[in-house]
Amino acid sequence: MAKPDxxxxxxxxxxxxxCQACVQACSECDTHRGESMIHLEFxxxxxxxxxxxxxCMHCDQPTCAEVCPADxxxxxxxxxxxxxxxxxxIACGNCVVACPFGVPELYEDRKIMMKCDMCYDRTSVGRxxxxxxxxxxxxxxxxxREQIEQLRPLSAPVNTFHFGNQTITTQVQIMVPRALAKTAxxxxxxxxxxxxxxxxxxxxxxxxxxxxxxxxxxxx
Amino acid sequence: xxxxxxxxxxxxxxFGPHLSSMTGVRLSxxxxxxxxxxxxxxxxxxxxxxxxxxxxNQVIGFEPWEDFPFNRGMLxxxxxxxxxxxxxxxxxxxxxxxxxxxxSGFSSMPYxxxxxxxxxxIGRIQQKHGQGAVGVLGGASLTTEKTYLLxxxxxxxxxxxxxxxxxxLCMVSAGAANKKAFGIDRTTNPWSDMVGTDVIWVAGSNVxxxxxITTNYIWQAREQGARIIxxxxxxxxxxxxxxxxxxVKPGRDAALFAGVLQIMxxxxxxxxxxxxxxxxxxxxxxxxCREWTLSRTADVTGVPQRALxxxxxxxxxxxxxxxxxxxxxxHHSNGVxxxxxxxxxxxxxxxxxxxxxxxxxxxGQANGQGGREHGQKCDQLPGWRDISNPDHRRYIAxxxxxxxxxxxxxxxxxxxLFRKIDRGEIKALLSICFNPxxxxxxxAFVTRCLEKxxxxxxxxxxxxxTAWHADVVLPGSLHEEDEGTVxxxxxxxxxxxxxxxxxxxxxxxxxxxxxxxxxxxxxxGFTFEHPRAIFEELRIASKGGVADYSGVTYEKITQxxxxxxxCYSEDPRTGAPIDDHLGTPRLFEPGSYNPVxxxxxxxxxxxxxxxxNVADYRPPVDDANEEFPIYLTTGxxxxxxxxxxxxxxxxxxxxxxxxxxxxxxxxxATKLGLADGDWATAETRRGTITLRAQVVxxxxxxxxxxxxxxxxxxxxxxxxxxxxxxxxxIPQYKVCGCRVRRADGPPEYAATLEPQQ
Numbered sequence: 001m002a003k004p005d006x007x008x009x010x011x012x013x014x015x016x017x018x019c020q021a022c023v024q025a026c027s028e029c030d031t032h033r034g035e036s037m038i039h040l041e042f043x044x045x046x047x048x049x050x051x052x053x054x055x056c057m058h059c060d061q062p063t064c065a066e067v068c069p070a071d072x073x074x075x076x077x078x079x080x081x082x083x084x085x086x087x088x089x090i091a092c093g094n095c096v097v098a099c100p101f102g103v104p105e106l107y108e109d110r111k112i113m114m115k116c117d118m119c120y121d122r123t124s125v126g127r128x129x130x131x132x133x134x135x136x137x138x139x140x141x142x143x144x145r146e147q148i149e150q151l152r153p154l155s156a157p158v159n160t161f162h163f164g165n166q167t168i169t170t171q172v173q174i175m176v177p178r179a180l181a182k183t184a185x186x187x188x189x190x191x192x193x194x195x196x197x198x199x200x201x202x203x204x205x206x207x208x209x210x211x212x213x214x215x216x217x218x219x220x
Numbered sequence: 221x222x223x224x225x226x227x228x229x230x231x232x233x234x235f236g237p238h239l240s241s242m243t244g245v246r247l248s249x250x251x252x253x254x255x256x257x258x259x260x261x262x263x264x265x266x267x268x269x270x271x272x273x274x275x276x277n278q279v280i281g282f283e284p285w286e287d288f289p290f291n292r293g294m295l296x297x298x299x300x301x302x303x304x305x306x307x308x309x310x311x312x313x314x315x316x317x318x319x320x321x322x323x324s325g326f327s328s329m330p331y332x333x334x335x336x337x338x339x340x341x342i343g344r345i346q347q348k349h350g351q352g353a354v355g356v357l358g359g360a361s362l363t364t365e366k367t368y369l370l371x372x373x374x375x376x377x378x379x380x381x382x383x384x385x386x387x388x389l390c391m392v393s394a395g396a397a398n399k400k401a402f403g404i405d406r407t408t409n410p411w412s413d414m415v416g417t418d419v420i421w422v423a424g425s426n427v428x429x430x431x432x433i434t435t436n437y438i439w440q441a442r443e444q445g446a447r448i449i450x451x452x453x454x455x456x457x458x459x460x461x462x463x464x465x466x467x468v469k470p471g472r473d474a475a476l477f478a479g480v481l482q483i484m485x486x487x488x489x490x491x492x493x494x495x496x497x498x499x500x501x502x503x504x505x506x507x508x509c510r511e512w513t514l515s516r517t518a519d520v521t522g523v524p525q526r527a528l529x530x531x532x533x534x535x536x537x538x539x540x541x542x543x544x545x546x547x548x549x550x551h552h553s554n555g556v557x558x559x560x561x562x563x564x565x566x567x568x569x570x571x572x573x574x575x576x577x578x579x580x581x582x583x584g585q586a587n588g589q590g591g592r593e594h595g596q597k598c599d600q601l602p603g604w605r606d607i608s609n610p611d612h613r614r615y616i617a618x619x620x621x622x623x624x625x626x627x628x629x630x631x632x633x634x635x636x637l638f639r640k641i642d643r644g645e646i647k648a649l650l651s652i653c654f655n656p657x658x659x660x661x662x663x664a665f666v667t668r669c670l671e672k673x674x675x676x677x678x679x680x681x682x683x684x685x686t687a688w689h690a691d692v693v694l695p696g697s698l699h700e701e702d703e704g705t706v707x708x709x710x711x712x713x714x715x716x717x718x719x720x721x722x723x724x725x726x727x728x729x730x731x732x733x734x735x736x737x738x739x740x741x742x743x744x745g746f747t748f749e750h751p752r753a754i755f756e757e758l759r760i761a762s763k764g765g766v767a768d769y770s771g772v773t774y775e776k777i778t779q780x781x782x783x784x785x786x787c788y789s790e791d792p793r794t795g796a797p798i799d800d801h802l803g804t805p806r807l808f809e810p811g812s813y814n815p816v817x818x819x820x821x822x823x824x825x826x827x828x829x830x831x832x833n834v835a836d837y838r839p840p841v842d843d844a845n846e847e848f849p850i851y852l853t854t855g856x857x858x859x860x861x862x863x864x865x866x867x868x869x870x871x872x873x874x875x876x877x878x879x880x881x882x883x884x885x886x887x888x889a890t891k892l893g894l895a896d897g898d899w900a901t902a903e904t905r906r907g908t909i910t911l912r913a914q915v916v917x918x919x920x921x922x923x924x925x926x927x928x929x930x931x932x933x934x935x936x937x938x939x940x941x942x943x944x945x946x947x948x949x950i951p952q953y954k955v956c957g958c959r960v961r962r963a964d965g966p967p968e969y970a971a972t973l974e975p976q977q
Contacts, residue, residue, distance in 0.1 A: 014461055015435075015439050016457075017428035017435055017458065017858075018428070018858075019296050019429065019858045020859070021294075021295055023876075024300040024872055024873075024876075025295070027242065027872070028281060028282070028300065033242070033247055034242050034247050045916060046886070046915060046916055047916075047917050048460065048917070049455060049456065050460060051457075133284045133286065133293045134284060134293065134294055134296075134300055135294065136291075136294045136432035137435040137436055138436045138440075151440065151443065153444070154442070213917070214455070214465060215467060215885065215887075215917075217524070218920050218921045219921075219922065220887045220891055220921045220922060
């Protein structure tokens with residue numbers, strides 16, 4: 001059994017409401033029951049309610065697998081990068097350090113790396129992953145390219161990422177504003193490490209407020 | 221006397237809240253469920269479809285139900301983990317009696333003895349003090365069948381007028397406004413109508429945390445071109461990326477709506493034809509709005525003038541639109557006026573009763589809609605009938621087989637019911653599905669009232685905080701242990717299906733109510749053998765009322781995945797019997813017929829016209845002032861529900877947001893000398909609370925926010941004011957004046973209580 005080719009995973013961080021339904025549902029998945037593999041990141045809670053759900057991006061050439069000295073990480077023919085294989089994983093943590101997206105985690109108690117496997121028990125039989133099924137904002141969406149184009153005319157999928165000098169293409173697609181997807185068809189992952197990354201700025205559309213602070217006029 | 225029998229820690233040690241977790245068969249991947257039961261979530265008014273995995277009379281997990289049209293498999297974290305409320309260590313499986321000699325304050329007792337005790341105490345108190353000395357409290361998380369039976373039980377068996385329910389804290393401002401403006405109380409359109417509309421106005425609703433599934437509808441609408449306006453004192457997750465944010469000062473909503481309508485009038489962004497043909501009262505509203513100049517509105521509301529102009533322009537010039545509101549504008553002593561303010565904006569635009577154009581209230585509780593239609597509200601009889609209307613009384617008395625003269629008249633709202641206890645007028649209370657010690661404002665007063673009761677009986681599945689005061693606790697049923705119907709946010713009646721049997725001596729709530737009736741020697745009308753039989757009587761009782769369910773059957777609901785009321789068994793035009801009416805997904809459509817207007821128009825008044833109502837702004841009671849300069853507002857977090865009786869017992873949900881914090885802006889924090897994580901004390905005229913500060917820029921700097929799901933010293937309802945709307949009697953949870961200071965140190969509870977306790 002394999003994940004059907006036409007079904008893809010899309011992430012639209014713009015939609016995310018930080019509710020953690022994905023985190024809670026992930027732990028219900030049979031391949032890692034009781035553990036959630038999804039990371040729900042607050043970008044900077046003191047400044048914004050912005051959150052980003054991070055699943056494994058399922059790279060076409062997975063760095064985690066390339067740096068694994070035990071050859072424990074396999075990418076199946078359908079493009080899904082699997083969690084570390086138990087008999088092989090030596091829990092060295094190379095993959096944890098190397099992944100450009102910060103996805104794999106080392107479980108010291110079990111001496112194994114575990115990560116999102118796109119709910120392989122579900123997707124390999126044609127079902128949707130738990131997180132994308134329950135996500136109430138559909139920031140996580142699982143479906144065909146045609147479906148997402150029809151449902152979301154304002155945005156477009158991008159699956160090319162720059163990480164320093166490394167260019168990565170992934171199975172998982174990030175939704176960006178459609179106009180941007182045409183002019184800059186990649187996402188600069190390392191830009192998030194800048195002191196003042198532009199993406200962190202809260203661009204709240206509130207007419208009449210001082211830029212950056214919608215409450216500038218409120219007296220304390 | 222209903223004092224707590226022992227020290228709180230003794231009760232908590234035995235009855236919790238303790239945390240459930242994924243263990244045993246719930247963690248195993250080799251155990252297959254015996255069956256999947258299609259049902260719904262037990263929590264909020266969205267009523268998402270869900271399938272429960274059942275094995276050996278235990279709910280062991282869930283599977284999304286992707287065919288249910290409202291949520292198509294989507295769930296929030298509460299829905300995902302709701303299955304962990306079953307097989308819980310805190311579950312009540314026997315009846316309890318208060319017993320100060322027991323370390324936990326309670327001892328088990330045989331169920332039959334408990335019923336006898338409840339009946340004899342009620343009988344004794346009614347004989348001595350009159351029928352009205354006994355009060356009944358219900359809840360809007362109960363199925364419609366149970367709420368119907370509870371209302372009938374109070375009026376027919378106990379013959380007391382004093383029944384009310386926790387929807388009083390939730391839906392009543394919207395309900396009263398809907399009644400005044402439309403003559404019917406229901407969201408006008410199915411949610412699918414949102415997608416394709418030009419503008420969505422979200423007034424006082426933290427959609428992302430309180431009704432998460434609605435988020436996808438809003439985002440889909442935006443993808444199709446809708447502009448999103450959010451009115452809230454906090455930058456909620458939906459506000460973060462909205463098109464226009466209106467940072468309204470708590471308690472100023474009616475002023476905002478009047479100011480925006482005034483701009484629409486000045487710019488002539490009105491649907492004159494609709495106003496002339498389908499409404500009355502516009503002139504009085506226009507006259508009132510005249511005083512709401514742009515500068516005055518901006519001053520009062522705290523919303524910049526340009527933002528008000530932008531909102532008015534987008535709303536005024538749209539071709540299609542959807543406006544919805546929730547507790548943010550309703551939880552006010554001016555709640556009905558606030559809701560009427562939104563309705564005036566909708567009626568002035570003429571955009572109602574059409575595809576892609578609607579208005580609605582986001583209901584808070586599972587059965588917030590159905591629970592207010594069929595008779596547990598103090599002034600209503602089934603079918604949304606009026607208990608003061610002689611015709612309505614006669615009809616229902618006929619259905620119930622009693623003399624109309626014997627039916628009590630209107631009672632009082634839930635808070636007034638406590639005042640009656642305080643005054644010694646009500647001496648015994650039977651409560652189900654309500655936790656007023658946590659959920660009512662100024663809850664020190666509520667506690668004092670509970671202590672005054674001569675007799676207090678509670679039906680519940682966990683020992684909630686209020687039940688600590690009970691003399692007898694009867695073990696009721698969890699959502700998944702019974703069947704019935706509820707009516708969700710869109711007005712869609714759906715079917716709750718039973719997954720497992722009640723454990724031990726616990727039994728379905730409706731059986732318990734009937735057992736009490738039998739023990740009182742008045743079983744007539746309380747001999748139903750299953751929920752379906754109750755529903756069949758409810759169909760007849762609702763027939764001819766505005767909330768007409770007479771054409772609804774369990775089979776129809778299951779076959780069509782929900783039926784929108786009104787759903788008729790007789791053609792309202794001709795009176796001819798019909799058995800294939802599929803309900804009314806969209807209200808007020810042009811040319812539509814309803815039994816009140818009888819063809820004269822689409823609205824539910826004899827002339828068929830909607831009513832404009834002057835929506836008068838009044839400053840909040842106990843507003844901020846020099847002594848208490850900060851606004852306190854309260855609300856929910858996504859991982860908890862209401863008073864937390866269920867969700868504070870589910871481990872993964874508690875882990876997500878363990879304890880309440882005081883949310884405040886860094887400018888306020890700096891002024892107070894507080895940093896993120898510091899212990900801070902908030903104080904109002906009624907009490908104090910000490911919690912950790914959460915310092916964020918996403919809230920007005922003159923406002924603090926505290927979520928309300930926790931009991932005791934962690935409850936912000938120690939601070940809130942018991943001011944109520946004069947029409948709806950909803951309490952003013954969303955604003956009062958307070959002051960904040962650095963705490964002297966950690967509060968006492970921090971050393972003894974777990975986060976959820």
